[in-house]
Amino acid sequence: MNCEIFENIIGDPAAYGRQQQAKSAKPIIGYVCSYTPEELILAAGAHPFRIFGNSRNIELADEHLQTYSCALVRGALEDALAGNLDFLAGTVFPHSCDSIMRLSDIWRINVNLPFHCDVVLPVKLNTASSRDYFMDVLERFRLDLEKHLNRPITKSDLRKAINTTNKIRGYLKRLYELHHDNPATPKGHELYTIMRASMMMDRQDLLSELPKLIENLEAQSPKETANKRKRIVMAGSICEHPDIYSIIDEAGGDVVWDDFCSGARYFEGHVDETAEPLSAIADRYMNRVVCPAKHDGLSNRADHLVSLAKKRKADGVIFLLLKYCDPHAFDYPYLKSALDNEGVPNILIEVSDQLPAHGQLKTRFEAFIEML
């Protein structure tokens, strides 16, 4: 499968960002978490660009952040301080975990970008007052964007943006389904590449690329016949390590779905195009399964994971947790026991900035997959 465009973007996001900045008049707005309402950035005529924190050799960020912060936060700050994000016109920080919250402060003080915006969304997503507050925050975000990007954001701009993101989400989901039905096309790491690039790429370009890709895949993908390979669902915050797909693959497993905020959670949920735009955007977040830094009842996330494992006929679940990530680490024992109760085998892999050694990881996956 040819996904060179996507590979190039994730291979060197800074080069891509700078190139976009040079050729297009759209300001590029960075953001750090899937709770950032991209629709508003798009509606403001800007280009939403997700910051993943690619830096692994942390030097500059060490002056500002202790080593006990997650690789994502440290890597993002390093990128910013090293000038790898100099093409950004600004950054948006939604309130999610404590680490992102403080990253925003440190960023505002030390990274000189023209626009810094905190979108302090509610932490509870299951009450009427939190929904009203959510709306107020979106409205304030809209005004902040208008002011800083110096252009009005109308309802029709919002509708257009919603339509764009809905389509993109639909395509990404379709790709996930194709992979689910036939893990060989697209392969796990290809899907990873496309997903990740989708959050950085110009969305209009993306809109024209994705359908071509899908058409291609649909034409070539013969239905897989049953085989002995095991079906794996991955869960956790974010996957930063495409190698993991090939290691699981070598060990005899196929990652058929995930519950990552940089994966399936990104495209889940549809924004109602007939409703009042901001209200519809809020509703998508209120209805979507929550990230562990948010609250929606006491069993929402376990229910989701169990039903996901069932729906995707998973033989096993691999938790991929980023070291020093509090929200996910707190949820792990309860999610694990929910899976245990349903008889879904699972293992935990904790990664810091690097994956554990290839051989060691492969042995663990093999042992796990053999047992399934």
Place this chain on the structure above:
Amino acid sequence: MAEKDPEKEKRKIKSTAKMQEIMTNYYMEAKTAADTGKKVAWITSGGPVEPLVVMDVIPVYPENHGAMIGASKMGVDLCEKAEMMGYSIDLCSYARSDIACSPTDGGPIGGLPKPDMLICCNNICGTVLKWYEIQARYYNCPLFILDTPFCHTRYPEEAEKYVKRQIQEYIAFLEDVCGKKFDYDRMQEVGRMSLQGQRLWQAVLDSATHRPAPLSAIDAFIHMALIVTLRGTQPAIDYYTMLLAEMNDRIAQGIGAVPRERIRLLWDNIPIWYRMKWLSETFAAHDACLVADTYTSAWCGTLKYLDENDFLGSMAAGYARIYLNIGVDEMAKQVVDLVDKYGVDGFVMHSNRSCKPYSFGQYDIKRIVQEKRDIPSLIIEADMVDERHFSEGQIETRIDAFMELIRQKKRQTGQKA
């Protein structure tokens, strides 16, 4: 029996015994609540306790419990138990030790009394949200979350509106769980008592502006127990009245917290509970006293937002704008104010791997304070409860070097060192 050292005796704070008595009674009452028919609520340290007092509910503070666990050096064992339960070693050690206490009735007081409800206010961190969700599942009891939006650079009106609405929801929740009406007149009274207690606590802390400081931050860490747990009650007011009188007395007699106070230091972050005595002695050996801190002042830091005649109405701002719920630059400003107010010569920061919201940003605060006030600062890497992250030798060496730096600076500026 060894002779008591009269020097040491003189320096001991006499009110401590009274406080211990009050705390013992408080925990006894809480532990026997099931027999007396009173309800127990677990509440976060920054949570709005006053409505609980109005409803005659006994508030219990898992974080205070965590501090006790740390001080009695039971932290490592409990943290390890939590790790066996699947909780990562990198999580907050208050949370870890409390979670491990529940199924084992462990800790210095054999576990906390079972909660009838949980009140979680996220003005201190996101950890408490996860922690209270876990306990709500474990105890299968109702959970109320007071969501106080983080104030990076401002406290916007939509946040105020949201928190105010939640305070109404909180009251409705309490009425529901307790099966009785909320008494708004009593709320006025409790609010007034809460403010009075906070003012007294502020006055106690202020007494350390005197040279020599009659109490140190280490003392404040111990004596803060009541402003946290019994805020809004008469015993807290009576106790702090007594403690304040003792402080004034000590000032009159020239009794300082350390024998020879030459160097005054400011402490940042939660105490290293299992090494407080050691730290205080190590500093005292250098004639240094930790005269103030950013932690204990959190329980009187929002007095400016609270209105005695409308406690309920002003509570939203009072709880949303506390020290840990504001941006790093704003925190740095408050630190600079403390430096000036207490006339400190150096800044000691505990980089506490348990508490990310308190610790991330410290490096910038350090830099800002240094730029603004040019005083030396020291960062101690540790954990408040989990001793496995404490390296005594290394820290001692760093303290020695830090003290030498301060002395040098004092000599340069012609002060007595």
